[in-house]
Amino acid sequence: MASASEILSTYSPEDVYVVLANGAFSYTLTGFMDGTFINISREVPASTLYVGGALSNARTIRANKASSVTFSLMQTSDDNDILSQLLSNDEVARDNTWLFSLTIKDGTGRSLWYSPQAFIGTEPDRSLSTGVETRDWVIQCVSLTGKAGGNGKFTPDSAGALTALGGTVEPKWAP
Numbered sequence: 001m002a003s004a005s006e007i008l009s010t011y012s013p014e015d016v017y018v019v020l021a022n023g024a025f026s027y028t029l030t031g032f033m034d035g036t037f038i039n040i041s042r043e044v045p046a047s048t049l050y051v052g053g054a055l056s057n058a059r060t061i062r063a064n065k066a067s068s069v070t071f072s073l074m075q076t077s078d079d080n081d082i083l084s085q086l087l088s089n090d091e092v093a094r095d096n097t098w099l100f101s102l103t104i105k106d107g108t109g110r111s112l113w114y115s116p117q118a119f120i121g122t123e124p125d126r127s128l129s130t131g132v133e134t135r136d137w138v139i140q141c142v143s144l145t146g147k148a149g150g151n152g153k154f155t156p157d158s159a160g161a162l163t164a165l166g167g168t169v170e171p172k173w174a175p
């Protein structure tokens with residue numbers, strides 16, 4: 001029986017896929033900066049704790065899965081042209097014609113996120129220097145679902161815990 005210290009997990013940033021698509025186009029982003037190149041933030045927490053004056057406790061549960069996804073591209077990336085044109089098309093149309101779906105997949109692991117409707121809210125801040133700068137594009141997702149998953153085989157304990165919680169372990173990742 002393998003323990004966590006005996007399992008080698010593998011992650012490759014070159015195998016992270018980001019696909020934007022609607023009826024008119026499908027495009028895979030590729031021109032990311034080195035370092036952190038995708039950041040995903042949920043706009044409204046799934047639940048929030050409230051503590052009353054007499055230390056009574058309650059929580060509010062929210063189903064709102066609106067999220068912001070920031071992609072950090074190199075200023076030299078062709079993807080800046082694609083995203084600029086997509087934003088321009090959306091600004092001119094002023095309707096839902098240029099909404100797109102967003103899929104983010106870690107090809108070497110189990111992380112996967114999807115939003116059926118997304119849009120670019122604004123252009124990134126721009127700067128020029130003696131080096132290659134970053135263009136941070138923020139994509140607004142109406143409802144982002146998915147999960148952050150690992151990148152190695154499960155241990156028997158973690159597979160059992162996931163199954164007990166109602167999850168499934170694909171054969172590829174089974175201990």
